[in-house]
Amino acid sequence: MVGGLPTDLQFDLQKYGTMAFPESIPFSPAGDKLPITQGDFRDFAADPIAEMRKLHAEHGSLALLQDGFKKVAFAFGPVWNQPVLSNAQDFHSMFFAIRGSRKSSLRRLTSGLLSMNDDEHREHRRMLMGPFARKSFEKYFEGINQLTHDMLNDWQVGETRDILAEMTQFMLRVTSGMLFGLDNPEFAYNLGHMLHEWVQMNHEIGTGAFVADAKYTDRYEDLLNLSDELEIQLKTLLEMKRQDPGDGNDVLSILLAAYAEEKIVDENKLMGHIALLFAAAHLTTAHTFTWTFLLLSQHPDVMQELHAELQAGVLADPFNPNSTETLLDRILKESMRVLPASAYSQRICARDLTLGPLQLAKGTPVVFSQYMTHHMAALYPEPDKFIPDRWLQIKPSPYAYLPFGTGPRMCIGGPLAMVILKMVIPQVLSRFKLSAIPGSTINGRVISTMLTPTSTVPLLLEEQDGNFRSAPVEGSIHQLVEFPAEAKSARRAA
Ligand code: HEM
Numbered sequence: 001m002v003g004g005l006p007t008d009l010q011f012d013l014q015k016y017g018t019m020a021f022p023e024s025i026p027f028s029p030a031g032d033k034l035p036i037t038q039g040d041f042r043d044f045a046a047d048p049i050a051e052m053r054k055l056h057a058e059h060g061s062l063a064l065l066q067d068g069f070k071k072v073a074f075a076f077g078p079v080w081n082q083p084v085l086s087n088a089q090d091f092h093s094m095f096f097a098i099r100g101s102r103k104s105s106l107r108r109l110t111s112g113l114l115s116m117n118d119d120e121h122r123e124h125r126r127m128l129m130g131p132f133a134r135k136s137f138e139k140y141f142e143g144i145n146q147l148t149h150d151m152l153n154d155w156q157v158g159e160t161r162d163i164l165a166e167m168t169q170f171m172l173r174v175t176s177g178m179l180f181g182l183d184n185p186e187f188a189y190n191l192g193h194m195l196h197e198w199v200q201m202n203h204e205i206g207t208g209a210f211v212a213d214a215k216y217t218d219r220y221e222d223l224l225n226l227s228d229e230l231e232i233q234l235k236t237l238l239e240m241k242r243q244d245p246g247d248g249n250d251v252l253s254i255l256l257a258a259y260a261e262e263k264i265v266d267e268n269k270l271m272g273h274i275a276l277l278f279a280a281a282h283l284t285t286a287h288t289f290t291w292t293f294l295l296l297s298q299h300p301d302v303m304q305e306l307h308a309e310l311q312a313g314v315l316a317d318p319f320n321p322n323s324t325e326t327l328l329d330r331i332l333k334e335s336m337r338v339l340p341a342s343a344y345s346q347r348i349c350a351r352d353l354t355l356g357p358l359q360l361a362k363g364t365p366v367v368f369s370q371y372m373t374h375h376m377a378a379l380y381p382e383p384d385k386f387i388p389d390r391w392l393q394i395k396p397s398p399y400a401y402l403p404f405g406t407g408p409r410m411c412i413g414g415p416l417a418m419v420i421l422k423m424v425i426p427q428v429l430s431r432f433k434l435s436a437i438p439g440s441t442i443n444g445r446v447i448s449t450m451l452t453p454t455s456t457v458p459l460l461l462e463e464q465d466g467n468f469r470s471a472p473v474e475g476s477i478h479q480l481v482e483f484p485a486e487a488k489s490a491r492r493a494a
Contacts, residue, residue, distance in 0.1 A: 035059035048446040078399035085407040091347035097202040106227040108268040112276030131251040162456040167289040175282040181250035199279040203448035284341040291339040297436040300468035321418040330388035336403035343451040344369035384482040433462040438471040
C-alpha cells in the first residue's frame with residue numbers, strides 16, 4: 001500500500017488517467033473508523049442523488065449504509081469504480097428492478113443480459129454485439145433520417161413543444177424500427193409503446209428492489225399483468241419474424257439468425273434480450289437529447305459557437321465516440337458528464353469480499369455512480385457547470401468518465417447512441433432555434449437508476465436566425481446543474 005491506496009490501483013490510475021489524483025482517501029489506512037452509517041433505504045429511494053451526496057460529504061468515497069440487518073455499500077469515484085466495474089467475477093450484475101417469481105412472465109422478460117453473469121453473460125453479450133457493430137448499424141441510418149424528417153416536418157415555427165415528449169416519441173420510433181423492422185411500422189410502434197410503458201413501470205417500482213415500501217410495490221400487480229400481455233405480443237412477433245423475416249435487417253432478425261446458427265433456441269432468453277435492449281436504448285438516448293437541448297438553451301454563447309460550426313459545415317465524426325475535435329463532440333461529452341442519463345447502477349457481491357476497509361458479505365449490493373463521479377471537483381473543476389471546452393484539456397480515465405459504464409459490462413449500444421445524437425442534433429438545429437420559456441419549471445430527479453426530467457421541458461421553436469438568448473427557468477434542475485449567472489440572476493428577479 002502507498003498513501004493508503006492499493007498499489008495496483010495507483011498503477012492503473014497512472015496508466016489510464018492523465019489528470020491529478022482524483023481525491024484523498026476518506027479514512028486512515030489503519031482503518032480505525034469504518035465508513036458505516038445507519039440510515040433508511042427509503043431516503044435513498046426517494047432521492048438517490050441527495051442521499052449519495054450526503055453519504056459522500058460524511059464519509060468520502062466509500063460508505064456502508066445499514067438499515068436494520070440490510071446493508072448497501074456506496075463506492076464513489078475512479079478509485080472504487082475500478083475494482084467494482086472491472087472485476088465482473090466478484091461483482092455480479094443484478095437487474096435494476098423487481099424480477100418476479102420464478103415462473104412469472106416478468107421473470108422471463110427480465111432475463112436479458114443485465115441478469116446474466118460469468119460465462120453465460122460473455123456468450124450472450126458476444127452474440128448481441130453483432131447487430132451493434134458499425135457495419136451492422138449503418139443500415140439503420142436511412143430509417144433514422146426519415147424519422148428525423150418526419151418529426152421536423154411536424155414542427156411549426158412559433159410553437160412550444162415539450163422536447164422531452166418529442167424526443168421520447170422519436171426514440172420510441174427509432175428503437176422500435178431498429179429492433180423489430182421498419183417494414184411493419186404500425187406493429188413495431190404499438191409493441192414499442194407497450195414496452196415503453198413496461199419499462200417506465202419497471203423504473204417506477206424498481207426502487208422496490210432496495211426497499212419494501214407500499215409506495216413502490218403497490219403497482220406490482222399491474223406490472224405482472226402488463227408483463228403477461230407483453231409476453232404474448234413478443235411471442236406473436238417472434239412467430240411473425242420466423243414466418244416472414246422481411247429484409248432481415250432489424251436486430252431481432254439478426255439475433256434470430258444468430259440463435260439458429262449457434263443452436264441456442266431458448267426463446268425466453270431472446271425475449272429477455274429484446275425487452276432489455278428496448279429498455280436500455282430508448283429512454284437513455286431520449287433523456288440525453290432532452291438534457292442537451294435544455295443545456296444549449298441555457299448557454300447562448302456555446303449555442304452561438306455551435307451554430308457557426310454547423311453553418312461552416314463542420315460535422316462531428318459520428319463513428320468516433322471519443323472524439324473531442326468538434327464543439328458538438330465536446331457538448332455531448334459535457335452534457336453526459338453533467339447530466340448523465342444513467343445516474344448510478346449497482347453490483348452484488350458474488351462472495352464474501354473486501355472493498356478497501358469494508359468487509360462485504362456475499363449478496364451485499366454495491367452502488368457506483370456516474371453522477372457522483374462526474375461531479376467530483378478534483379476531477380472536474382467547477383463540476384456543476386456546463387463547460388464543453390474543458391474537454392480540450394482533459395482526458396479522464398474510463399473509471400473517471402463513464403456515461404456508458406465501463407469494463408466488461410460497458411454499454412453495447414453506446415456507439416450507436418452517439419451516432420444517433422450526432423446525426424440528429426445538427427438537423428434539428430439547422431431548421432429550428434430552440435429557446436427556453438421564461439419562468440417555466442424544469443424538474444429532474446433519479447427514478448430508479450435514470451436521471452430523468454420529471455416535468456415537461458417546454459422549448460419554443462423559432463426560425464433559426466443565429467441569435468441566441470437564454471431565459472431563466474425554475475425547478476429542481478438547479479440542484480443538478482449550475483446555469484450561467486445571467487440566467488440565475490434573471491431567475492431571481494423574475
Ligand atoms: C445515451 C444513451 C445510453 C446510455 C447513457 C447508456 C448507458 C448505459 C450504462 C451506464 C450501462 C452500464 C450499466 C452497468 O454497468 O450497470 C449500459 C449497459 C447496457 N446498454 Fe446502454 N446506454 C445508452 C444507450 C444504449 C443503446 C442505444 C442500447 C442498445 C440498442 C443499449 C444497450 C445496453 C445493454 C444491452 C447494456 C447491458 C450490457 C451488459 O450488461 O453487458 N444502451 N448502458
